[in-house]
Amino acid sequence: MTTNPLQGLATARRNGKPYGITSVCSAHALVIQAAIRRAVADRDAVLLIEATCNQVNQFGGYTGMTPDLFVAFVQGIAAREGLPASRIIFGGDHLGPNPWRAEPAAQAMSKAEAMVTAYVWAGFSKIHLDASMGCAGEPAALDDETIATRAARLAKAAEKAARSRGGAMPLYIIGTEVPVPGGADHAISDLKPTEARAARRTIDIHRDTFAREGLEEAFSRVIAVVVQPGVEFGSENVVAYRPEASAPLTALLDHETALVYEAHSTDYQSRWALTALVANGFPILKVGPGLTFALRETLYGLDLVASEMVSGYGERSLAKAMETLMLSAPGHWRSHYHGDATSLHLQRHYSYSDRIRYYWSNPAASVAVARLREALSGIAIPETLMRQFLPTLPAELGAAGNPEAILLAAIDSVLADYDAACRQA
Template sequence: ATRAARLAKAAEKAARAKDGALPLYIIGTEVPVPGGADHALSDLKPTEAAAARRTIEIHREIFAREGLGEAFGRVIALVVQPGVEFGSENVIAYKPEAPKALTALLDEQPSLVYEAHSTDYQSRAALTALVANGFPILKVGPGLTFALREALYGLDLIAAEMVPGYGERSLARAMERVMLAAPGHWRSHYHGGETSLYLQRHYSYSDRIRYYWSNPAASVAVGRLREVLTGVGIPETLMRQFLPTLPAGLGPASDPEAILLAAVDAVLADYEAACRGG
């Protein structure tokens, strides 16, 4: 809380110096391990209401002590754990009944809502329930890049089927070389034998591969994939085979960029629907 007040003081000073809009704040310390859990998960305990209440009280006290009472009035949310998380291999789905006491606490704090971390891979129904129960700020990250990787790998397989000379899984092979050459982003997160490590590098929910797309060799491989498929109509049957969650009609449009965007948009659509009440 002391650190939060120090950060808020700096933000207030900067905003006033620029004569700009004063910041809104989200407080709290209930954040997950960066990048998600590195093991299979079986259960998850939501933040206790008493702990959330105490967190709010301590922040209010320290903000006031630091002369930031007015700024605390612009705190809009508290970060908590509603009982959702993902590991490398599985996802803990939201159980609306689990954080009932936490939701009830908002009746005491009418100016606040909750921010929920690690909502990646939750169903539309689960996201809608989160919003309805007081968690309208939904943090998502790897869920989007995972969808992008799925679409890229689907196009990689399609190109291998359709484009002479493209090669077998050219993009996936390039990404394997890139990740093996620079293992810093995945080595401490993935565990097991060689087959398990290979599968996690490419298909883990943690999606550590997302840190490699800006690598020059990866950029070249992605660029080549998009180039060889631009202007090439993909039959609906291949779309159904390799990208079955996307509209088959996207294939004949001959625009791989549109397919990639549609894959990410499909995930975002669940969040938009949830925030609109389902």
């Protein structure tokens, strides 16, 4: 098997030759396909694909996929694209009681243990232990000791599952970030990185707790800590990375030489910012909404092209179908978007939070997307329309009459920034 790049991140940083790895956190088939194609093009590349506790769990999550079904889903695309399964690392993100935090802690943690077990049995080898959220009757944010104790409990479940399954033991990520995964639901004007002393406390308490629970060997496989480096996106704005603000966090790694940081919510950062993150000790770059945002942008651009070119297609047929769908099932956006009717409409479709991504797997959305792709299949899009509605993509892409290629190119343009940032050695 290809060497696991996750295991060399801290050493590479110590040696002054840092590199990074993109963590693709999405369950959309086209996003997975684009990431796989990029890996296929580089014979030495290892692809990291992650699923969150809400996306995928033993009850199906919002994707309807259990961990083993998610692995089969990704590996099926990989087989069609010619990427060996040995070159894919599967990661589980925010694995803990979050999906069941409305339940009592004992019940939620039992389900979290079962979820971690299912992830490991399915072949997930990168496990983010996150028990930071309070359950029913508890504070929203728990104290460090409780978080570490619950993380150790989840690690025990993962270790037991891994020993039973055989093969390599899991690598672990500890810590969490604020705000919650998926981006903030408001405009962000001031964002402070995690204080170095808080990161130090997280590491020390987890180390001590794991030792107390007989998990010293498991802690030796903790490779990274999730902190807030000062990057985030809200519904309508993005906070850009400022290296000087996270300098104390970077300095801490000179003492914790076996660790690096995992950077969440790096979506929409510039190539320069991503490159700086990797150089400064944040080499695991998670991205999800930024990829599906690019997909939605391009789908809507093609929707406008079809409206102009294809007789009988209608005016913005896809956008109208998605509006109807989101209004009929508002659960994924209603508590996250705020304002008057116009503001809510704009956020539903164009927000950086990209909560429209939860709807693409809905049968009504699938039908609307299939209709769009069929309408444009085999039709050459004039350069002038590409410039009008898809100006960030090469105009010559439209000539082939292949809407799928256009969609994949849009996603790949985002992945290209991450790929460039990660190749620093």
